[in-house]
Amino acid sequence: MSREKMDFRVGLFVLLGIVALVFLALRAGNLSSFSLAPTYQVKAYFDNMGGLKLRAPVKSSGVVVGRVSAIRFDNQRYQAMAILDIERAYVFPDDTSASILTSGLLGDQYIGLTPGGDDKMLADGAEITYTQSAVVLEELISKFLYSSASQSGPSSSPQP
Amino acid sequence: MMPFSRAIARLGAITQGSIIGLGAFIRLLGTLLARSGIVFRRPGLVSQQVHFLGNHSLLIIAVSGLFVGFVLGLQGYYTLSRYGSEQALGLLVALSLTRELGPVVTALLFAGRAGTSLTAEIGLMRAGEQIAAMEVMAVDPLRRVLVPRFWGGVIAMPVLAAVFSMVGIIGGWIVGVLMIGVDPGIFWAQMQDGVDVIDDVANGVIKSVVFGITVTLIALYAGWTAKPTPEGVSRATTRTVVLGSLAVLGLDFILTALMFGN
Numbered sequence: 001m002s003r004e005k006m007d008f009r010v011g012l013f014v015l016l017g018i019v020a021l022v023f024l025a026l027r028a029g030n031l032s033s034f035s036l037a038p039t040y041q042v043k044a045y046f047d048n049m050g051g052l053k054l055r056a057p058v059k060s061s062g063v064v065v066g067r068v069s070a071i072r073f074d075n076q077r078y079q080a081m082a083i084l085d086i087e088r089a090y091v092f093p094d095d096t097s098a099s100i101l102t103s104g105l106l107g108d109q110y111i112g113l114t115p116g117g118d119d120k121m122l123a124d125g126a127e128i129t130y131t132q133s134a135v136v137l138e139e140l141i142s143k144f145l146y147s148s149a150s151q152s153g154p155s156s157s158p159q160p
Numbered sequence: 161m162m163p164f165s166r167a168i169a170r171l172g173a174i175t176q177g178s179i180i181g182l183g184a185f186i187r188l189l190g191t192l193l194a195r196s197g198i199v200f201r202r203p204g205l206v207s208q209q210v211h212f213l214g215n216h217s218l219l220i221i222a223v224s225g226l227f228v229g230f231v232l233g234l235q236g237y238y239t240l241s242r243y244g245s246e247q248a249l250g251l252l253v254a255l256s257l258t259r260e261l262g263p264v265v266t267a268l269l270f271a272g273r274a275g276t277s278l279t280a281e282i283g284l285m286r287a288g289e290q291i292a293a294m295e296v297m298a299v300d301p302l303r304r305v306l307v308p309r310f311w312g313g314v315i316a317m318p319v320l321a322a323v324f325s326m327v328g329i330i331g332g333w334i335v336g337v338l339m340i341g342v343d344p345g346i347f348w349a350q351m352q353d354g355v356d357v358i359d360d361v362a363n364g365v366i367k368s369v370v371f372g373i374t375v376t377l378i379a380l381y382a383g384w385t386a387k388p389t390p391e392g393v394s395r396a397t398t399r400t401v402v403l404g405s406l407a408v409l410g411l412d413f414i415l416t417a418l419m420f421g422n
Contacts (some may be wrong), residue, residue, distance in 0.1 A: 003204060010207045013215045017319030020326035021365070027348070028254045028329055029357040108353075 039085040040124040044098045049080040050134025052100055052109045058084050060113040065090045093118040097130035185381050192310050195303045199311050209312025213274040220273055225324035229331020237340055249342050250351035253332030258364040262325035264412050267371035271404035275379035279400040282383030283393035306380050317372025318365055363419045375404045
């Protein structure tokens with residue numbers, strides 16, 4: 001086999017490898033969800049983050065408008081703080097509320113934004129004051145158990 | 161008493177021998193890296209090896225990837241459908257392939273398909289005294305014979321692993337979406353949602369590079385140190401497959417613990 005023909009085949013081989021990597025990154029991986037759109041940052045404090053992860057989506061009416069870029073614990077307020085990167089194309093009123101929701105029964109958690117009615121809009125570095133923490137299933141169950149126990153308590157207590 | 165002390169002496173000799181072997185193995189890696197300048201002066205030598213090790217292994221890798229993807233699709237669907245989460249089939253197939261099966265199975269096949277041929281070639285060159293002839297002509301056989309083969313294997317292995325993963329995902333798609341009837345939109349969306357480019361895809365590529373270095377070096381070392389007899393060459397070839405496969409599986413555990421353990 002001539003040298004050129006062999007080099008051509010080796011070139012094709014390496015090209016195939018690059019195509020495979022691009023396929024893995026774009027079609028199978030999440031590279032296509034990396035958005036390069038300019039963003040602004042908004043802070044939100046929560047009593048309980050639940051299982052919220054970095055880069056979790058920020059949705060409004062079910063549409064992704066941004067991502068969670070940082071999660072840390074604020075030692076001054078004893079609350080968890082999330083920094084949301086919201087795309088500049090979307091603006092929200094100052095009294096927008098943020099809540100941590102779950103997609104489906106076992107899905108990942110995301111932050112849902114519900115716009116308010118204020119004329120002023122959230123600016124870069126602003127804070128969302130109305131927040132609702134993640135629903136912790138165990139707390140719900142224990143609340144339910146306690147309330148049902150207190151309701152049926154007197155009647156079902158063992159008689160001496 | 162005599163057989164007992166002889167057994168102790170034998171154990172000592174085996175231990176000493178394997179430590180010497182490990183030292184020589186690492187020294188070979190250092191020598192090959194130090195003499196790698198020839199790669200830039202005569203790139204044709206490397207591309208010849210990539211052609212021999214890579215292009216010729218492509219078919220077996222692609223076919224194996226396709227069947228592994230088929231099986232992952234069938235078995236994954238069987239397990240997931242018990243919990244009513246067939247939608248996660250794409251995620252299961254893609255994660256298993258990019259993180260583990262792609263690099264590991266490719267490395268095992270590469271040891272069998274390409275590693276053995278490297279060992280046999282170098283062992284026979286030694287048996288036919290071609291290596292000695294090169295030394296007489298003042299041609300450095302390490303530089304001329306081993307270095308291009310080493311880099312050829314190191315380049316070919318990640319390419320093959322990426323092709324394996326891609327074909328496997330397509331195989332999973334064929335079984336899951338075309339045959340069983342999982343919703344195609346959810347199949348791809350779940351996959352894109354759960355596969356991280358850095359954590360999963362890039363770590364898989366790092367694994368395949370490490371396996372490429374390991375398998376190629378083991379094959380070259382076995383050929384280089386083979387006894388120059390037909391029996392010696394056949395033993396060296398066996399050693400390539402056994403040691404190469406064990407090294408890949410052992411290293412895979414360590415790499416997985418380092419990359420994904422938290």
